[in-house]
Amino acid sequence: MWMRKLERSDLTTIKAKKGWLKMHLILFGPPGAGKGTQAERIAKKMGIPHISTGDMFREAAAKKTELGFKVKEYMDKGELVPDDIVVRVVEERLKQSDCEKGFLLDGFPRTVFQAEVLDRILERLNRKVDAVINLEVGEEEIIRRLSNRRVCRVCGAVYHLIFNPPKVQGRCDKCGGELYQRDDDREEAIKRRLKVYLEQTKPLIEYYRKKGILVDVDGNKSIGEVEKSIEQILKEIKD
Numbered sequence: 001m002w003m004r005k006l007e008r009s010d011l012t013t014i015k016a017k018k019g020w021l022k023m024h025l026i027l028f029g030p031p032g033a034g035k036g037t038q039a040e041r042i043a044k045k046m047g048i049p050h051i052s053t054g055d056m057f058r059e060a061a062a063k064k065t066e067l068g069f070k071v072k073e074y075m076d077k078g079e080l081v082p083d084d085i086v087v088r089v090v091e092e093r094l095k096q097s098d099c100e101k102g103f104l105l106d107g108f109p110r111t112v113f114q115a116e117v118l119d120r121i122l123e124r125l126n127r128k129v130d131a132v133i134n135l136e137v138g139e140e141e142i143i144r145r146l147s148n149r150r151v152c153r154v155c156g157a158v159y160h161l162i163f164n165p166p167k168v169q170g171r172c173d174k175c176g177g178e179l180y181q182r183d184d185d186r187e188e189a190i191k192r193r194l195k196v197y198l199e200q201t202k203p204l205i206e207y208y209r210k211k212g213i214l215v216d217v218d219g220n221k222s223i224g225e226v227e228k229s230i231e232q233i234l235k236e237i238k239d
Helices: 008-016 035-046 053-063 065-076 083-094 112-124 139-146 187-211 223-238
Strands: 024-028 050-052 102-106 131-136 149-152 158-160 212-218
Touching: 008 149, 024 187, 024 223, 035 050, 035 102, 035 223, 050 053, 053 083, 065 083, 083 112, 112 187, 131 223, 139 149, 139 187, 158 187, 187 212, 212 223
Parallel strands: 024 102, 024 131, 050 102, 131 212
Antiparallel strands: 149 158
């Protein structure tokens, strides 16, 4: 069961805003919430593209357009891509034909400003966000998940000491490389990341909650249980 059951008014609002052949979704979640895993599963089951800012940036850079060169310049420097460029990349992506039947946005918007711009972009495309799924996971659980992650120095394979441990402690199953803990997976770094995330997303969550299209999902459960909760939400929206 998800944390905040959809009220009748929420369902009415969501249903009134959508054409029932398409779904345009946004997925929120803090680091370690399993957002990427759920996004891939939802998008695959619904037959809609999973669009992440990272994927969009890499795609734009690969195309070697003027915009792509600008994106690559910031990525190569390890700097955040400015809002005006992010918005242009998102708009270009949403105009592609595979987004006509719907999409799932992951990693965008990150600010209320970006959310407002997204609304204007979708209005021009004669579309609207149908639902925003907010994965909620407690701080202790996030620290448990991320602090137990290990990465192979050689091939980059990812392990988890609890959920997916290597066969030989400290060694990669695939290549035998040394496993290490990333700096941003240490407890203090995780707490800083969570603080930034909460500061950024709190206004966004309220923005979409006021629109009546945000649903909180208990992300503390297993991957399968969280997936079932999201599926049930989407079924209620469609019914």
